[in-house]
Amino acid sequence: MPSEFRLILKHADQPGYTPDIDCYLRHGGYEALKKALAIQPKDLPDGKKVSGPEQIRDEVKLSGLRGRGGAGFSCGLKWSFVDRKSGKPIYLICNADESEPGTFKDRQIIHKDPHQLIEGMIISCYANDVHLAYLYIRGEMPEGAKLLNQALKEARAKNFLGKNVLGSGYDLEIHVHRGAGAYICGEETGLIESLEGKRPYPRIKPPYFPAVLGLYMCPTIVNNVETLCNVRHIVTMGAAEFAKLGTPNNTGTRIVSLSGHVKRPGYFEIEVGKVTIGQLINDPAFGGGLREGRKLKAVIPGGSSAKVFKAGEKFKLKRKVDGKDAEVEVDMLDLPYDFDSLIAAGSMSGSSAIIVMDDSVDIVEALANISEFYAHESCGQCTPCREGSLWMSKALHRMAHGEGRATDADYLVKIADNIPGGRTICAFGEACSWPVQSFVAKFKDEFVAKGKADEERRAKQVAAPKSAAPAERSELATK
Numbered sequence: 001m002p003s004e005f006r007l008i009l010k011h012a013d014q015p016g017y018t019p020d021i022d023c024y025l026r027h028g029g030y031e032a033l034k035k036a037l038a039i040q041p042k043d044l045p046d047g048k049k050v051s052g053p054e055q056i057r058d059e060v061k062l063s064g065l066r067g068r069g070g071a072g073f074s075c076g077l078k079w080s081f082v083d084r085k086s087g088k089p090i091y092l093i094c095n096a097d098e099s100e101p102g103t104f105k106d107r108q109i110i111h112k113d114p115h116q117l118i119e120g121m122i123i124s125c126y127a128n129d130v131h132l133a134y135l136y137i138r139g140e141m142p143e144g145a146k147l148l149n150q151a152l153k154e155a156r157a158k159n160f161l162g163k164n165v166l167g168s169g170y171d172l173e174i175h176v177h178r179g180a181g182a183y184i185c186g187e188e189t190g191l192i193e194s195l196e197g198k199r200p201y202p203r204i205k206p207p208y209f210p211a212v213l214g215l216y217m218c219p220t221i222v223n224n225v226e227t228l229c230n231v232r233h234i235v236t237m238g239a240a241e242f243a244k245l246g247t248p249n250n251t252g253t254r255i256v257s258l259s260g261h262v263k264r265p266g267y268f269e270i271e272v273g274k275v276t277i278g279q280l281i282n283d284p285a286f287g288g289g290l291r292e293g294r295k296l297k298a299v300i301p302g303g304s305s306a307k308v309f310k311a312g313e314k315f316k317l318k319r320k321v322d323g324k325d326a327e328v329e330v331d332m333l334d335l336p337y338d339f340d341s342l343i344a345a346g347s348m349s350g351s352s353a354i355i356v357m358d359d360s361v362d363i364v365e366a367l368a369n370i371s372e373f374y375a376h377e378s379c380g381q382c383t384p385c386r387e388g389s390l391w392m393s394k395a396l397h398r399m400a401h402g403e404g405r406a407t408d409a410d411y412l413v414k415i416a417d418n419i420p421g422g423r424t425i426c427a428f429g430e431a432c433s434w435p436v437q438s439f440v441a442k443f444k445d446e447f448v449a450k451g452k453a454d455e456e457r458r459a460k461q462v463a464a465p466k467s468a469a470p471a472e473r474s475e476l477a478t479k
């Protein structure tokens with residue numbers, strides 16, 4: 001039977017567990033930091049010395065930890081790109097913007113166990129020679145910002161932060177910075193601009209890779225809340241033990257936000273790849289199945305920008321069968337919930353937010369809703385994204401309000417195909433196009449049927465005799 005595996009949220013929902021430092025300390029809090037600070041330099045056989053921080057960086061790389069913010073990039077590799085020779089300060093930013101629709105996992109950590117995040121951040125800062133770090137939290141989470149500020153105050157009072165942390169000679173300060181509520185502030189370079197006090201216009205990469213030219217043009221690490229919490233557990237458990245959780249190349253746990261038409265929407269922490277999408281939706285330990293009398297229609301597997309899956313869709317995946325490489329057909333519901341399987345199936349686990357849609361959903365309206373969000377949130381720097389996201393939203397709004405055309409499906413795809421693929425500064429171009437491309441590709445019949453029905457209805461309205469009274473005319477038109 002599949003079940004939750006709670007590592008990050010181990011204590012979060014326990015009765016009596018509170019976000020204050022005393023409670024955290026009673027549950028082993030800040031022991032990982034003490035362990036990290038106590039790691040002594042190691043002599044290698046070739047005569048080289050590896051410092052304590054370097055050893056932590058190696059452990060994070062060995063653990064296989066992949067970023068939990070969206071792209072699933074190796075955390076250890078990202079840290080290895082940091083320019084350590086520039087002579088400039090290195091900054092670390094915790095990305096707590098959490099604005100991908102459907103996602104509500106980071107806020108569970110922030111609200112219920114803020115010290116775990118702060119401990120993860122302190123260790124990550126120590127490992128990367130960072131002395132000033134920021135916690136960028138989205139504007140709509142005032143309670144979270146309050147809790148984090150209180151937790152930082154408590155950590156400072158116990159000298160887990162500040163000058164000479166626990167007598168180690170290491171100095172660190174962390175500040176909370178509240179965003180003003182824009183989705184694009186979650187994109188790391190937009191976030192950095194916002195933190196610098198400017199409009200959150202994403203920067204072009206290259207040259208502005210944060211690891212080299214980040215905050216104030218200094219080397220900067222940007223990591224998600226959940227990613228940084230994992231660092232604390234890697235130090236406690238060791239990389240090898242951590243890597244036993246989950247599946248190869250998809251190690252550790254993930255907190256999945258499950259929403260939509262399931263009986264038990266909520267957040268569930270699982271070992272990566274040990275639970276399938278179908279189990280997350282249907283198992284009593286997770287979503288508990290669809291509402292009575294309803295059938296599954298579609299699943300968005302990784303936040304609103306991830307490409308949608310249609311119920312019954314099958315994929316060819318590479319698997320080991322009797323020790324040999326083979327291609328097997330897998331139903332969408334049998335896909336293991338991990339980074340690689342969902343990419344192989346043409347979508348992504350993104351921010352690990354699953355949105356379930358049953359057969360009561362009008363697919364055109366659902367896409368109109370998603371597209372309106374992206375049109376509103378485009379920062380407007382790049383013409384294809386600014387104009388394209390708005391054109392798609394306007395066309396879908398028109399369709400959702402009975403003004404569709406049979407050609408709208410092709411029109412939408414034409415716009416969506418011309419936004420991403422190197423034509424925009426940031427990945428928002430992909431994020432706004434993928435829903436349109438995938439919804440139309442997989443439910444084209446519904447888009448065309450709706451457009452045709454609207455055209456026919458309008459034609460009847462035009463043909464209705466003008467002499468008829470208005471009430472009669474609309475009656476004629478619906479016949």
Ligand SMILES: Cc1cc2nc3c(=O)[nH]c(=O)nc-3n(C[C@H](O)[C@H](O)[C@H](O)COP(=O)(O)O)c2cc1C
Nearest residue numbers: 067068069095097098099186187188223224227427
């Ligand atoms: C449009 C857009 C929005 C994003 N929003 C978030 C977000 O809200 N939270 C987040 O952690 N990452 C977000 N990301 C990803 C970040 O740019 C960055 O890759 C991430 O914070 C890195 O952390 P990780 O390596 O720990 O995953 C977003 C990316 C894009 C393109």
Ligand code: SF4
Nearest residue numbers: 379381382385424428
């Ligand atoms: S792709 Fe869109 S959101 Fe990203 S920089 Fe260009 S206009 Fe802004």
